[in-house]
Amino acid sequence: MNHQASRDLPPMLDEVDPNSQSNPVVALPADPSTSAKITLDIPAEVQYVNILGACACAFLANLEQLADPEITLYNLELAIQEVSVNIATHAYANSRGRIHMSAVLSHQPLKVTIMLQDTGASFNPSLVPQPQLGELQEHGYGLFLVTQLMDEVEYKQIDGGSVWKLSKNLPVIVNS
Numbered sequence: 001m002n003h004q005a006s007r008d009l010p011p012m013l014d015e016v017d018p019n020s021q022s023n024p025v026v027a028l029p030a031d032p033s034t035s036a037k038i039t040l041d042i043p044a045e046v047q048y049v050n051i052l053g054a055c056a057c058a059f060l061a062n063l064e065q066l067a068d069p070e071i072t073l074y075n076l077e078l079a080i081q082e083v084s085v086n087i088a089t090h091a092y093a094n095s096r097g098r099i100h101m102s103a104v105l106s107h108q109p110l111k112v113t114i115m116l117q118d119t120g121a122s123f124n125p126s127l128v129p130q131p132q133l134g135e136l137q138e139h140g141y142g143l144f145l146v147t148q149l150m151d152e153v154e155y156k157q158i159d160g161g162s163v164w165k166l167s168k169n170l171p172v173i174v175n176s
Helices: 003-009 046-060 069-091 141-148
Strands: 037-045 100-108 111-118 151-159 161-169
Touching: 037 046, 046 069, 046 111, 069 100, 069 111, 069 141, 069 161, 141 151
Parallel strands: none
Antiparallel strands: 037 100, 100 111, 111 161, 151 161
16 A cells, blocks of 8 residues: 555545544444444556455445345445546546545444545536436446445545545345
8 A cells, every 4th residue: 555645645525534544454343333444545547446346345245234235335336436447547547646545334324435536637527418318328427327326426626636425325124
């Protein structure tokens, strides 16, 4: 993990603790009312983006109370991969860089928040046209798909880069 790259990025939104050290070790809390966090830093290249989604899914895989885990984890992985591919191909179209991901699992309600940070070129998501559903298109479905799969999608330009916040309220098994 490149600690220097993560120190160069400013703290992101409210979920990131600027005093915490980036650490790829999963620390599941003893108290279920608290949250757990993982971080990962990878090269912003298409061949590596699958690692981010796989890591987030592995982070959540042992949640016993997660309902529909296959569907939920697949959708989460797909959303992370769509944003990460866009970062690798568009934000870093003319340069090399890194993608820094943090995943926070909070309880009550059970929710995962994914933060994807980069120092590449930013863009204005409101200028991305909605796909023409029912018509064959090769591009243009990624952002639409992410907004359909996640409960909250937020994009912010920050000094020196961009941050994506993807949040999903996780379905839980209800005991009868």
